[in-house]
Amino acid sequence: MLFALIAGAIASHELRTAELLDIYGIEATATITARDIRRSRDSEGNERVEYYVTARFQPATGPEVTTRHSVSRTRYEALPPGTETPLRYVGHDPAISEIEPGRAALTGRILGWLAAAGMVVALGIAFWVGRRKASLFRAARRGEVRQARVTGRVVTNTRINGHRQYRLTWTDAAGSAGRSGLFRAEVLPPEGSVIVVYVDGRSGRGWWEEEL
Template structure:
């Protein structure tokens, strides 16, 4: 019996393969932002100078999300005297409540770091709290990365066993199903091998075997799952 040759498709065709990189990217971004915020919080705790500044400008912007919804962003430009008396100007993202309660020209309390005056917080301790929350978010994405790796490892292990040790069966092609965006030209086909059913990974639509034809599948002896020979 000819065994299918294993290729990188057994990794890259899995949804868990993409999820590993997505979750890892978000974990790294969240971790980097958390470290930045916690370092700023430490600097403010050690060198914090409490003062008052003047709101010299206000602005709002709208961000459109990928799902079509929008969110509103609020910013205050604040000017204050630094440690040497020279004016310092910062652009701070704020809540809508803080934005609405501070018109241009109004005075606002703030804390800045003596050695780095542009490191500012308007609510004392908020920088540290934000850093801590984002650290938990980073940990959550890290856990999701590990879970995705486990799912990927388990699926790949089963498919490798099917290719190297599994029984070869003949299955009947039962249907075709288009996947992806319209016009992508990608489809899958379902197959039935009696007690085992499955679907192929996405293929070019014109290369799919006809419905009713026979295809070879290999079955993992441990999990009982099967894969079409073209999916290895």
């Protein structure tokens, strides 16, 4: 949800910029004064590279303006310092400009799609979590209490704070199989142990007492 809100806000800003450039855009010639590359890594260690150029131009009215633009790698390599290049700016606000025609509109559309997709995913997760929590609350308040025997543990691909997560599996006294949520290996009882589970009467799902 947070990603969707942030992406949506940026998309709205970029689309508004594109609209202003379409309505009030004025062509000018800018001189590239500097360029730089920003490198960063995401949570999975993948490198992200962003390319920027700084441009100076003289609008039709007012003082000279210097702006910084994010550009594609191809555009970056074609614009060494000292190069002159076309630029479009908003007549009443020269600080709003773009060197790559249509970049603001394209960025706005892409982020808008990502925001919409993020919102759909967030709502789906919220629905899934809501159903899961409702079952857990019903089991805790008025569920049937059963003994169960641990049949094993299942390793998952999930890590929390660097620790691999596992799920406990069991068969309860009524012969129903169940499994827990995510736990670190050291907190799970060994196979063959007897545990207590609470069974949600509506869904039939059993919950290990340590999850309540």
